[in-house]
Amino acid sequence: MSIKFGREICGDLSSTETREWLVTNGIGGYASGTVAGLLTRRYHGLLVAALQPPLGRTLLLAKLDETIGLCPHFVNEYDNLTYALHTNRWADGNVEPHGYRHIESFALEGTIPTWKFACADALLEKRIWMQQGANTTYVRYTLSRATQPLTLTLKALVNYRDYHGSTQGNNWQMNVEQIEGGIKIAAYDNATPLYLSIDTGTATPAHNWHYNFDLAVERYRGLSDREDHLHAATFEVTLNPGESLTFVASTDPQRNLDGAEALKLRHNQEQKLINLWKLDSPLERLRQRPETINHNQDRPDWIEQLVLAADQFIVDRPLPDAPNGKTIIAGYHWFGDWGRDTMISLPGLTIATGRSEIARSILLTFAKYVDKGMLPNRFPDAGDIPEYNTVDATLWYFEAIRSYYDATADDDLLEELFPVLAEIIDWHCRGTRYNIHLDASDGLLYAGEAGVQLTWMDAKVGDWVVTPRIGKPIEVNALWYCALRSIAKFARQLGKPYKEYEAIADRTLIKFSRFWNADTGYCYDVLDSPDGDDPSLRPNQILAISLPGIGMKGYAPLLTPTQQRGVVDTCGRSLLTSYGLRSLAPSHPQYQGHYGGNQLQRDGAYHQGTTWGWLLGSFVLAHLQVYGDRTQARQFLEPIAHHLLAHGLGTCSEIFDGDAPMTPRGCIAQAWTVAEVLRAWIAIEQ
Template sequence: MLPTPLRLPWRPGDDPVPLRECEWLVTNGLGGFASGTVLGVPTRRFHGIFVPNLTEPKGRHVVLPRLDELVETLIGTKNLGGAEFVDGSIQGDAHHHLREFRLEGSTPVWVFDVEGSLIEKSIVMPHGLNTVCVRWRLLEGPSRRLRLRPFVCGRRQDAPLVPHEAGACQIEPDAQGALRLRLAAHGVSLRLHLLPQGAFTSEPHVDRDVLFRMERERGYDHSAHMHSPGFWSVELHPGGGAALVVSSGEAAQAPDPDALFQAEHDRITALLTRAHDVGADADDVERRLLLAADLFIVMPGNRSHETAAERSGGGDDFRSVIAGYHWFNDWGRDTMIALEGLTLCTGRFDEARAILRTFAGYIRDGLLPNLFPEGGREALYHTVDATFWYFHALGRYVARTGDAALAAELYPVLQGVIEHHVRGTRFGIGVDARDGLVHAAAEGLQLTWMDAKAGDWVVTPRRGKPVEIQALWYNALRLMAGWGRTLGAADAARHDALADRVQASFEARFWSAERGYLFDVVDGPDSANAGDDARLRPNQIFSLSLTHPVLHRSHWLDVLATVERHLLTPVGLRTLAPFEPGYQPRYEGALRERDGAYHQGTVWPWLIGHFIDAWIRVHGCDARARALLQAVPHHLLETGFGSISEVFNAEPPHREGGCIAQAWSVAELLRAWQATRPEKEPHG
């Protein structure tokens, strides 16, 4: 059962600014996407009707950044698209004619009233294809002529904006009545098919000094020229419509737009049907989060051996997770944290297994990749926690599915991970033989999830022994001991013994009786404080939230109460307590200012999942646990319409920031929403 359509609160005559600030997003399961503002005016360099993830040239490319939709009337032409310019002028009439914007399932739908003609527009990306389809239907009123002017670009999405004019754009018709468009300078080729076939007029046009407002606000280059090769004209008749299908690949036959929309409807209906624990008792918020989770699971396929496997028929075994839209690619840490919510809470067990196997193939020197940069470069490994989150993800997978065979298959790989850490591996990561705790320190690198870096400035270096690393390390050892006993492995007792030592050392080193909570880092380079960092951060919550809590039971309530009192907000946990030096109440400004606030107070919604785990462990699943999530339904109507943002300001009104759709934000809020269902409350 699909959720009730999510509608943006809007009435004709309202302030159009919310339409410019609200963004929609659809994806294709390959890392590509289409996204823009409800207003139709692009505000980010990443916005585009078509941003495919290509294998050649590699990476995501903004190839169709804008589509102007010009409706002819007796009193003039109305542009339902448009742009904003550096001089402050704005081109576009959408806000005058918009009557409704909604999400039907995952499909964005606009309804415009243009001089008595009710026109519906919707967008879909067929799953597994580098294709987008935009459809217009005349619901009622007189016929209208629609002119569609595409603006084209070949820029990879992470490349700088180039203000000067683009290179040559070659256009030629193909045998099926579509247009083949080639941007030779970028090596990008598009196929554009308008149905019913309309006349294309070659009329090159340049909009100069187009402003990308959000890029200016974020301190990046923020203007460029936009280039259009011409336009189509098509007549919209009552009960009829038109559709534009754009693809980066070859098409065997003319596309059927209605079939593309129906296939997507059937796919997401099947996803909801397959999702375990989703039935008559699942509410609209849960169903909406289940659909939001679908945006992030991808077949990567643009890394060399994955592409080769896909071409040989083995590509179904590769899966990954896009960490956030628009600019993140797949990150090891984010993937493993998000895996439970994105796959296990949605019944997508085969994809969970594929993700775990995919990343196991990338482990090097006992480390999981931190990230795969855009394009075809090698993975980067500068992370201490991603590898331990892998154990956590596998543990949750085995517990949910009973698939002990995967644990057995991966056990030798995980043995190697443990041994590399005991001996010591890259970036100063290794086990301290004196206490069994894991240390990590590499000058100029950020190794934990608090990874902000601006130039040479590592904002939160956390060198030494961070608290959550010990919690994850202990959890990994206990999981390994359990799997080892099941398999009859000789090293199971050794893992248990090392875990016992870690737990004793953790109690001795991290608990501060004076403060009543845990140190954030011990044995760091700050000699003034004996190397211990007592700043109050949320990382200590993992000491009692994981499957095997390292924290002694006697301290659970104190840690939970302290985090609740100083760090909990309606949208997540602050990354630094307000009374600590360096606390930043707002996440805003240019890159250096934002990075300086990223983990210095800024709220991260993904942390609420582990806070609720800790809450349930201490208090049980009562009504108060669900009350902690009451901001979720409202946020689904904000910036990333139907999804959850990356971060929020630390102080009310907690304005959202960062990515408009973040994998671990969605995953952990979905997981927490399911965990706090009212029927899960204990019965008296």
């Protein structure tokens, strides 16, 4: 997909500051900013290093303030002008300088953001990428056109803080020293050093605080909107036409300064991902079957872009006995690896892209953290103790394993994981944390207690659980049913006892009919809550149709064909937007159609009307199952192609306003949104 803008976008600050780019390093670190070069978030930076992969994310290099100008030996050229290429907004609201006005074009080369700055007849290209597996960012400049040499000056603005925080300089004295090949910066004793280098030119230490950068998005989010950064070094080089400069920021003193080689490695890595998807994805295997009727269906360019975006979420989680362990970052900029998000995302990010070996590693990694029959909800940014406050992450684990096994028939992994899966079912039958237990009277799973949020609708502010859903949530019980059918299938495959699992599943199937609300023509969201059965129109019921383990894969459907159509039609009329499903119907008195404000306001709207992108895949597949219309199913996904040109460029956002025009909000790149769009598209083509 060609993600490219000219001056019609680049010259408009309101457009360029809301379009954000992202590059990652495969260990949890990233670099991210706006097309304008303007800082709008505390999470922006050229090097946000994962000091304890995949977490411990720390802002080290905030930005580079760049100028190009007159080479001293050619005093009559370019009218003695100096061009500022950077843009800053300050606390008083002033924007100075206006470097975005020199951006002639912006594009993504794969995931590599690329700018072209036009200053008179000079054209300077800029690219940013990261080294895979290292906290190292490259910024490469090429003077592709000019009539005379130009001098490029870079002012490096650094920091050293947790990526959630903010800094007020207060005369903080960092240790800045010149070393061979560049500058070394130590924020304080025992801090991880930052090495800044260029492959040609001069490096000069500095120590000047720049105060009161304005962070507009943080203000919108009700958070501190002021930040200070330290000007720690100035780099300068004179470039002749056709020459390049590579700037490197790294925590590694042995960093590679060969920018051309590093850029080639990055391009090769991304091409390998595309080739792997084309050659080894489920869709390609299907194309190779002669009876396939859809084998000539073209792959849209925007789907290829999402394959590259998928890789950005897959990161290392090394363990003492599994140094090559893998996990999934839930979203950028601020999420770590969450159990629920990982398991929902795994099929789309790995199996759909032809990377089943990554899926295998993730499944084994998380198996080591199962405790009392539960998968961790999340791994905290600090500390080693995971949090287990989730009822559905563990059940999504079964779905991820089922998806992996369907693609690979890997009996060895099944044999290794089966004891863990059996233990999970046992704990759920006899009861585990947070009152999660099987209700023997109807075969349905109950979960929840006061003050705890256990489902994916998990917003909590202080002691206020916004969407408690205590009782028997519909998607939890759809997942429970699939988990029982899956473990029975696995047990049969391995020659183990399975009839008890089948018996529980049969009972769950029979009593699932309790969820149908004949008065409304759709399903209850929660049964047996402290306030009775909850008839709120929410999207969770769509999973009772769309889960791959139900219906088309051989497990008996949970809803009748008439009921399935009622659910799809109701969700389509009341919850569907261009980018996903609303979390609550607009007709509900607690509906919130706009997401913004302070934490109380944002979390109060998070699952009370906000549109969630990950649910688009589930709706599309449910619609396909009910109506069997591939053309309509594809049409539901088409708006995502346009969305890739806004917010997080080349990727998919976490959430959107429930009200039109469904402005993207939250994380600019969310794993399960990308994953579910990919999975749905491939399922349609299959």
